[in-house]
Amino acid sequence: AQSVTQPDIHITVSEGASLELRCNYSYGATPYLFWYVQSPGQGLQLLLKYFSGDTLVQGIKGFEAEFKRSQSSFNLRKPSVHWSDAAEYFCAVDRDDKIIFGKGTRLHILP
């Protein structure tokens, strides 16, 4: 079945440390790929997206993600996290004109 997998339910990093959130998808073709962030009590905000072209995409808030076709992955990275990055992060793919979300990764930031 086509799916989006975020293997880490929780991740804790220290403020200022680097971050990588993993995402794998199971899909026949190269899908459109997204990362969304949900801050406490907030709606979903698009961080970045990949449709085609350069496999390293830059997003808002200093985030980037790299599409690796061979690994069916679209991992989210940030070189130095800030306390305000604590949130729930969702990887998503477009399938048949609807967005399918992973189960999310909760990011905790240690002071």
Place this chain on the structure above:
Amino acid sequence: DTAVSQTPKYLVTQMGNDKSIKCEQNLGHDTMYWYKQDSKKFLKIMFSYNNKELIINETVPNRFSPKSPDKAHLNLHINSLELGDSAVYFCASSQWGNTEAFFGQGTRLTVV
């Protein structure tokens, strides 16, 4: 300016009641969606409408009935509410063919 707005933000109601959640977008998009986020944060699509026509209807109880009076609005009506309907419901919109979706702030529904 709020691009996608949902009302109410919080809704607490008793089992068996009927309630509606409203959604409006001012982005000029022609496609709107409803997603349900359960207690484990899992987001699942429920419906999508394109130009006021139902496009996607996932396996959702028929107690849930979306209504789109125009392209800018997609309301969700729920009959005979059950405890299991407690969740956060997100509205979203996009332009058909462009899968970047914009989400509302969510409506937290609590059925008691």
